[in-house]
Structure formats: structure tokens, C-alpha cells
Amino acid sequence: MPETGFDVVIIGTGAGGGTMAHALASTSARVLLVERGDFVPQEPENWSPEAVWRDRRYRPRDERWIDDRRRLKRTFRPYTHYGVGGNTKFWGSALFRLRREDFEAVEHADGTSPAWPIKYEALAPFYDRAERLFQVHGEAGADPTDPPRGPFPCPPVPHAPRIAEIVEQLRSEGLHPAPLPLGLRDGCILCRTCNSFPCQLHAKSEADVCCVRPALTHANVTLWTNAFARRLDTDPSGTRVVSAEIERNGTAVTVHAPLFIVACGAVNSAALLLRSASAVHRNGLANSSGLVGARYMAHLATMISAFNRHRKNDTVFQKTVAVNDYYHAGPRTPHPLGQIQSQGRTQAVVLKSESPWYGRWIPLPAWEWWASGAVDWLVMSEDLPRPENRITIDSQGRIHLRYRQNNVASHQALVRETSRILKRLGFFTITHSLGTRNTTHQCGTLVFGDDPRTSVLDPFCRTHDVENLFVVDASFFPSSAAVNPGLTIVAQALRVADHIRDTCL
Numbered sequence: 001m002p003e004t005g006f007d008v009v010i011i012g013t014g015a016g017g018g019t020m021a022h023a024l025a026s027t028s029a030r031v032l033l034v035e036r037g038d039f040v041p042q043e044p045e046n047w048s049p050e051a052v053w054r055d056r057r058y059r060p061r062d063e064r065w066i067d068d069r070r071r072l073k074r075t076f077r078p079y080t081h082y083g084v085g086g087n088t089k090f091w092g093s094a095l096f097r098l099r100r101e102d103f104e105a106v107e108h109a110d111g112t113s114p115a116w117p118i119k120y121e122a123l124a125p126f127y128d129r130a131e132r133l134f135q136v137h138g139e140a141g142a143d144p145t146d147p148p149r150g151p152f153p154c155p156p157v158p159h160a161p162r163i164a165e166i167v168e169q170l171r172s173e174g175l176h177p178a179p180l181p182l183g184l185r186d187g188c189i190l191c192r193t194c195n196s197f198p199c200q201l202h203a204k205s206e207a208d209v210c211c212v213r214p215a216l217t218h219a220n221v222t223l224w225t226n227a228f229a230r231r232l233d234t235d236p237s238g239t240r241v242v243s244a245e246i247e248r249n250g251t252a253v254t255v256h257a258p259l260f261i262v263a264c265g266a267v268n269s270a271a272l273l274l275r276s277a278s279a280v281h282r283n284g285l286a287n288s289s290g291l292v293g294a295r296y297m298a299h300l301a302t303m304i305s306a307f308n309r310h311r312k313n314d315t316v317f318q319k320t321v322a323v324n325d326y327y328h329a330g331p332r333t334p335h336p337l338g339q340i341q342s343q344g345r346t347q348a349v350v351l352k353s354e355s356p357w358y359g360r361w362i363p364l365p366a367w368e369w370w371a372s373g374a375v376d377w378l379v380m381s382e383d384l385p386r387p388e389n390r391i392t393i394d395s396q397g398r399i400h401l402r403y404r405q406n407n408v409a410s411h412q413a414l415v416r417e418t419s420r421i422l423k424r425l426g427f428f429t430i431t432h433s434l435g436t437r438n439t440t441h442q443c444g445t446l447v448f449g450d451d452p453r454t455s456v457l458d459p460f461c462r463t464h465d466v467e468n469l470f471v472v473d474a475s476f477f478p479s480s481a482a483v484n485p486g487l488t489i490v491a492q493a494l495r496v497a498d499h500i501r502d503t504c505l
């Protein structure tokens, strides 16, 4: 029997889908949330580096994507999570607004970062709401690249003594380190297992605890877990989705509803639309532009482990500082380089598990010695949208990723500059990058814009081709900027939710 008792079906419960559910919960609409994974259990393993990094306990076991760059088309296990809250359960909760300039076209060494169809001012009030919803801590005015804004809802997280010392050293280098904007809730004990770990205390601001659970206290919101959306079907004209085919606990269910909101993450939302090809949408649903799956971006990211053999690092919570001095231009170039931020403490097991093959032969105590003196940094640069960087699916529905990084010279310049600075501060540095397989900041596969020929979604994230289909995850980004994407996904989901309330419900 088809299910018909819902007004809105939201597919995916991460940053976009969870926020949308929270925003629509207070309406009279009967909302169904469809999530392929389950709740992440609260258990001691949440904070175990062995469970999270060595055993990959919370990553989908059977998920393999195909790397299309090579002739051999090797498969890889993507760095992603399926469960209530999506990837936000594991994020580092660094919740940045895009810089005002990110909404404009910006010239990079490797090409143009395109303009967004909306300006910063259109999103600013929703950033305010997003920061309140996710309890973001920070200090307005401390970061010279911040867009115009009022105070943060919560005060900045104080630096640990060793980090405060490094911040002063960075200032004496002429830089402007600022408190990292962080989403943390009451009860946070500022532990050393935050970024990439689920919070055992539910004190991290993420979509499960901030959005989905509060939404479920409303009688009009229903959640199906272990429910995988296989495809969406339209009426014969192809202009309205009429139903979703869901595999729920192994059983096929068809859900009919007047409104569908897809929020599966940039890769899986594109894959869902491509799998939903039909006689009227031959190349995939809502794909008259041919851009569904195209323009995939993921940030260029390098971890720098800075070691000082004369100083132990006794910091527990280290992720408190951001340096944006090279965001708009580098010290030796007029082009943008990107952002530097301190990271959570990298533990010995993580260093060993993530090192190249030869590093895995190094005994754990040696890694422990290194980790005890290391301060960890993340260096991140903008990835530019290229049509040839794209997601496709094959006849068996498997996901293929064809992706070559660009803007590499700028990223390398930022890594070199950061290493130079850290050396002047007395550190020896080693770098590590997941390269093209780092799918954590995936975005851009269903770009939003005014022109249906050059975009998939309109500026309110409704598909140009299908009138009752919206997408509210990281897919809509026309450019990736160089700050973490989460808060922008949340802010746009809130903006779209208001639009849906006003026009569809």
C-alpha cells in the first residue's frame, strides 16, 4: 500500500535536511523525514580513537565509490557518514559565515570563482538565526575578513594556555588570529575528541540534537530511519514529483506527497536525481541543464602537524583559532590563498592509521611521543567549479567520482607560508592530505542560479524543471569559498524554509 498521509517529504537529516525539518515542525504540515542510516548510539566508542579511526566504526561499511580518473577505476571508501544528523554528527563544528566577497566573482590564480545569485545581505538574517540554532561561540570584529555582522550568540571559547601563547606569537608576526566560531552546547567539557568523533554527551551543535530531536517532539513530524530513497517519480508531464520509492528496512515503500525536499548531501542528492531518470527526464530528474552532478567541489585541505621537541603540548581542546590574513591575497600574490585554523589534537592512533604504508610500521609509542609535542593545523583553499569534475552513476546505480583538484599552486603556497611561519615560531612541520578522496566538504553538484540553462536550482533551491522539488544541502554552492560550509547550508535551508512556508504550505 502506498503511503499518502504526508504533506512534505524531506530526504536526509544532515545540515540541510535536519534544519529544514526543524523549521517546518512548527507549521501544520505533516512532515516525513527519510534517513538511510540510524541514530548514532551514545556509547564509550564515540570517543575512542581506535573505534573511530582504526576500525572506522561509524562509516558506512559497504559503501564504495568508483574513482573515475584512472583507467583501472579503483573503488574507495568515501569519508562520509550515514545516520541521523548526517555528517554534522562528526563535524568539528567550526561554523563560519562566508566572507562577503565570496558572494561575488573573485579572480584566483587558477581561474574565476563565480558569483552567487544572492548577495551576503540576503543570507545575513538567516546566518543570525543559524548561529542561534547551533549556539555558535565567537567574537564579532576580531577577524578582519568577517562580513558585517552583530554579536555572536555565545562568547568565544577561550584559548588553552599553549594556544594563547602561539596566538601572541602569531600577532607578533603581524597576523590577525581570531577565535574560531564554534557550535558547542551547554554541557560541553572541551574534550580532545570532538572533530571527527560523535559527542558522547550530545554537547556538540549538530543536526541530530539541535534540529531532528526537537522537531520530533512535534506530533506532525515523523522520522523513518534505515530508509533509503531509491528514486523519485513524476507525473507524465514531468513537472511534478508524485512519489518517492523508499527501501525501508529492506522493504520497498512508495510515498506520495505534494512536496519533496532532497537533502542527501552533494554527492547523494545528485545520485538520487540521476537514478530518477525516466522517459520525460532522460538524463536524470531536473537535468535539462546537463549540470546534475557536475561542478563537484571539495576544498583543498592539508593538515600540518607542528612539532616542538623542547615543548610538550598539554592542550586538551585545541581547535580555537583561525587566521584569515591570506584569505583574499597572499604575501607574494594578489590572488586568494585560503584559511588556516587550529585543529583538534591529533592522537597517535590517528597519525598511525592515516600515515602512508611506511608510517604504519612505526611503533605506536613513537607516534605518541610525536603527538605529545605537536600542535595541529588545517590549511584550506578554495576549489573552483569545473564542469568535468562530476558525479555520475552506472547501470547498477553505483556512484562514480571524476575529480581533479585545481587551484593547487595557491594551496601549496598557503601550506608553504604556514610552514614558514610555524618554523619561525620554533616548530618542525609535517603535512598530510587525503587529496582527491577527501569528500568531507563536498558541494556544488546542483548549482543554484537565475538561468535554467546554467543552473539546476533557482535562488530558493527549487529545481527549475520540477515545480514541487527543492534541494537544501551542500549541492547548491556555485563556489566553495575557503571556509567550512556547514553554517551556510543551515542558513540557506532556513531561508528556503521561510520561502516554502510563504509559497507552498
Ligand SMILES: Cc1cc2nc3c(=O)[nH]c(=O)nc-3n(C[C@H](O)[C@H](O)[C@H](O)COP(=O)(O)OP(=O)(O)OC[C@H]3O[C@@H](n4cnc5c(N)ncnc54)[C@H](O)[C@@H]3O)c2cc1C
Binding pocket: 011, 012, 013, 014, 015, 016, 017, 034, 035, 036, 037, 079, 080, 081, 082, 083, 084, 085, 086, 087, 088, 090, 091, 092, 093, 094, 095, 096, 195, 196, 227, 228, 229, 230, 263, 264, 265, 266, 268, 269, 272, 440, 441, 442, 472, 473, 474, 475, 484, 485, 486, 487, 489
Ligand atoms: C569529519 C568531518 C568534519 C567536518 N567538520 C566541519 C566543520 O568543522 N565545519 C563545517 O562547516 N563543516 C564540517 N564538515 C562538513 C559538514 O559536515 C558538511 O558540509 C555538512 O554536513 C553537509 O550537509 P548536507 O546537508 O549537505 O549533508 P549531510 O550532513 O551529509 O547529510 C546528508 C544526509 O542524507 C542521508 N542520505 C544520503 N542519501 C540518502 C538517501 N538516498 N536516502 C535517504 N537518506 C540519505 C545521509 O545519511 C545524511 O544523513 C565536516 C565533515 C566531516 C565528515
Ligand code: SF4
Binding pocket: 184, 185, 187, 188, 189, 190, 191, 192, 193, 194, 195, 197, 198, 199, 200, 201, 202, 203, 204, 205, 317
Ligand atoms: S568538545 Fe564538547 S562538544 Fe566536542 S565532543 Fe567534547 S564534550 Fe562534546
